[in-house]
Amino acid sequence: MEQPYKQKIALFIDADNAPAKKFEDVLNEVAKYGVVSIRKAYGNWKKESIKPWEEHLHEYAIQPVQQYDLVKGKNASDIALVIDAMDVLYTKDIDVMCFVSSDCDFTPMVTRALAEGKVVLGFGERKTPAPFVNACSKFLFLDDENQNGEETLSSSVKKQNKNIKSNTKLINLIRRAIQATEDENGWALLGPVGSHISNKVSFDTRNYGYKNLSSLINAIDLFELKRGPGNSYMVRDIRKKKSN
Numbered sequence: 185m186e187q188p189y190k191q192k193i194a195l196f197i198d199a200d201n202a203p204a205k206k207f208e209d210v211l212n213e214v215a216k217y218g219v220v221s222i223r224k225a226y227g228n229w230k231k232e233s234i235k236p237w238e239e240h241l242h243e244y245a246i247q248p249v250q251q252y253d254l255v256k257g258k259n260a261s262d263i264a265l266v267i268d269a270m271d272v273l274y275t276k277d278i279d280v281m282c283f284v285s286s287d288c289d290f291t292p293m294v295t296r297a298l299a300e301g302k303v304v305l306g307f308g309e310r311k312t313p314a315p316f317v318n319a320c321s322k323f324l325f326l327d328d329e330n331q332n333g334e335e336t337l338s339s340s341v342k343k344q345n346k347n348i349k350s351n352t353k354l355i356n357l358i359r360r361a362i363q364a365t366e367d368e369n370g371w372a373l374l375g376p377v378g379s380h381i382s383n384k385v386s387f388d389t390r391n392y393g394y395k396n397l398s399s400l401i402n403a404i405d406l407f408e409l410k411r412g413p414g415n416s417y418m419v420r421d422i423r424k425k426k427s428n
Contacts (some may be wrong), residue, residue: 191218
């Protein structure tokens with residue numbers, strides 16, 4: 185029996201600009217897309233700041249790439265990573281390219297990979313500049329939105345909900361996606377709404393603290409949700425209800 189095709193993935197880690205403690209989360213996400221056949225981590229391994237990455241090298245079969253800091257305050261890891269990524273892009277049979285970094289210097293590399301038809305996954309902290317985040321097919325944040333460790337779970341959820349409702353950019357993004365896919369009564373299937381959003385920007389509901397799009401939309405309280413054909417969700421802008 186012929187085995188199903190599994191996508192090949194190249195994983196590039198900027199150890200100077202990514203948290204090692206979240207690497208298992210990265211692998212769990214990447215595993216959904218296929219098999220990681222190339223694993224490389226770049227940095228000045230003499231630095232204490234990237235020591236946490238060392239314990240992952242053998243455990244996850246990651247190839248360390250040593251890059252000394254050529255100029256004080258700067259590191260050569262970025263350019264070494266980009267050179268290797270370009271080499272892989274044009275010489276290896278790779279379907280998905282994954283970059284773990286909070287540095288926007290890789291944005292041109294991401295756009296080139298997308299132009300070559302690759303899926304590009306990004307992982308980094310919330311300080312990651314928007315151009316890098318938005319350039320990726322999908323970008324997941326590796327730190328929690330709420331950094332105060334003394335917050336209780338309930339207060340954290342309330343704070344997230346408040347932030348979600350005041351996120352004008354997100355709300356407009358959802359509204360435009362609904363408008364692009366709605367029927368004559370204003371209802372749109374949730375699947376096409378999510379696809380429309382993902383086709384425009386890098387989008388993942390987990391970055392907002394919600395497991396899926398239905399729970400995110402439900403938390404905003406500006407949209408209606410109901411079950412449609414095949415028990416799938418349908419969504420409508422609540423303003424349409426008032427106008428009907």
